[in-house]
Amino acid sequence: LQREEANYFGAGPAFLPTDVLRQAAYDLFNFENANLGIGEISHRSKTAMKVIDDTKANFKELLNIPDTHEVFFMQGGGTGAFSSVAYNLMANYAKRTGKKGKAAYAVTGGWSKKAAEEAQRLGFDVDIVANGKANNFTSIPPYSEWKAIDADNTAYLYVCDNETVHGNEFNSIPGPEYLPEGVELVADTSSNILSKKVDVSKYGLIVAGAQKNVGLAGLTIYIIKKSLLEQASDDELRALNIPLSPIALSFPVVVANNSAYNTIPIFTCHILRLVTQKLIEDGGIEKKQEQNEYKAKILYEALEKYPSLYKLPVEKNSRSHMNVVFTLPSEDLESAFLAGAAERDLTGLKGHRSVGGMRASIYNAVAIESVEKLVAFVIEFAEKNQ
Ligand code: PLP
Numbered sequence: 075l076q077r078e079e080a081n082y083f084g085a086g087p088a089f090l091p092t093d094v095l096r097q098a099a100y101d102l103f104n105f106e107n108a109n110l111g112i113g114e115i116s117h118r119s120k121t122a123m124k125v126i127d128d129t130k131a132n133f134k135e136l137l138n139i140p141d142t143h144e145v146f147f148m149q150g151g152g153t154g155a156f157s158s159v160a161y162n163l164m165a166n167y168a169k170r171t172g173k174k175g176k177a178a179y180a181v182t183g184g185w186s187k188k189a190a191e192e193a194q195r196l197g198f199d200v201d202i203v204a205n206g207k208a209n210n211f212t213s214i215p216p217y218s219e220w221k222a223i224d225a226d227n228t229a230y231l232y233v234c235d236n237e238t239v240h241g242n243e244f245n246s247i248p249g250p251e252y253l254p255e256g257v258e259l260v261a262d263t264s265s266n267i268l269s270k271k272v273d274v275s276k277y278g279l280i281v282a283g284a285q286k287n288v289g290l291a292g293l294t295i296y297i298i299k300k301s302l303l304e305q306a307s308d309d310e311l312r313a314l315n316i317p318l319s320p321i322a323l324s325f326p327v328v329v330a331n332n333s334a335y336n337t338i339p340i341f342t343c344h345i346l347r348l349v350t351q352k353l354i355e356d357g358g359i360e361k362k363q364e365q366n367e368y369k370a371k372i373l374y375e376a377l378e379k380y381p382s383l384y385k386l387p388v389e390k391n392s393r394s395h396m397n398v399v400f401t402l403p404s405e406d407l408e409s410a411f412l413a414g415a416a417e418r419d420l421t422g423l424k425g426h427r428s429v430g431g432m433r434a435s436i437y438n439a440v441a442i443e444s445v446e447k448l449v450a451f452v453i454e455f456a457e458k459n460q
Pocket residue numbers: 086150151152153154185234236237238239262263264265283
């Protein structure tokens with residue numbers, strides 16, 4: 075199996091390492107010489123369990139996940155997590171306090187906005203503690219400007235660590251000066267998981283759809299503080315008027331069944347295993363973070379050199395290392411940019427339909443060489459058109 079190495083900057087599903095896909099393609103056909111493909115085996119077989127366990131172990135190793143936390147996988151994508159987070163953390167809060175709690179959401183872009191709306195739609199009380207909408211999500215407001223959290227009634231604070239569409243990313247997490255004790259920090263890291271080091275101990279829950287930085291669509295990664303798996307009983311929840319989670323999204327049920335309560339997309343999990351294995355072999359997160367920072371630096375610097383042509387809407391200290399958003403002065407110039415890029419085999423650069431412009435997604439699997447090619451084109455195009 076051969077393919078040319080693409081210079082693909084699509085926002086997701088994202089480009090994956092070619093050697094991983096080659097191995098996975100073979101394994102889909104015949105896994106470990108069993109004459110059966112990985113997608114054809116029972117999800118409760120020893121073979122499937124090993125795939126799940128290895129993948130979990132890789133996450134634990136890469137992120138240095140402490141024993142206080144558990145890794146599990148579910149279907150439903152990032153959007154499924156908007157619902158699962160609310161159901162499960164509220165059921166845990168009811169267990170902890172005997173009360174129906176509320177949730178604090180920082181709305182810093184389209185995805186956190188959707189997450190907050192979903193929690194509300196399901197019948198939970200939501201406090202929007204920060205909202206970047208007034209400035210089109212071009213910066214993440216400093217914690218000093220966020221509304222204080224109602225410490226006596228709030229189960230969790232939800233943030234989207236990297237807003238894939240608007241191109242902003244948190245450069246620090248809320249510490250004790252903002253986040254009251256007992257309010258759990260929840261982060262959607264769908265578009266930057268395993269792109270940088272994180273201190274997992276600071277989080278109640280880290281969630282990520284796999285399909286951008288680490289794998290294929292079909293699985294969502296959850297890293298949860300084990301104590302949050304305790305939940306009020308269904309009867310207690312009904313008595314408190316708290317909506318019950320669908321069983322397939324119930325964290326304790328999924329964890330008790332090693333992520334295979336219902337049929338896990340094991341091929342997707344296998345890809346996750348191969349990607350994380352490769353990441354470990356290639357030097358781990360520190361190395362990857364270094365590369366990602368370098369890629370983002372050279373691209374932003376090239377764009378900044380030509381301010382009359384390229385506009386970078388996101389403020390410097392909120393800029394994403396994964397999704398570099400920029401615009402050109404006219405639709406004609408944007409079309410010419412995309413056409414010129416395509417001629418040089420630089421693809422996937424069109425911005426999200428809701429914000430327009432350009433977006434270069436430079437996820438883990440995008441090679442430094444690909445970003446260097448893009449940088450060369452950014453400069454060449456500017457020299458001709460500024
Ligand atoms: N959260 C973030 C940060 C995303 O980028 C996306 C998808 O792009 C989602 C959530 C939704 O993910 P899904 O399409 O898996 O539901």
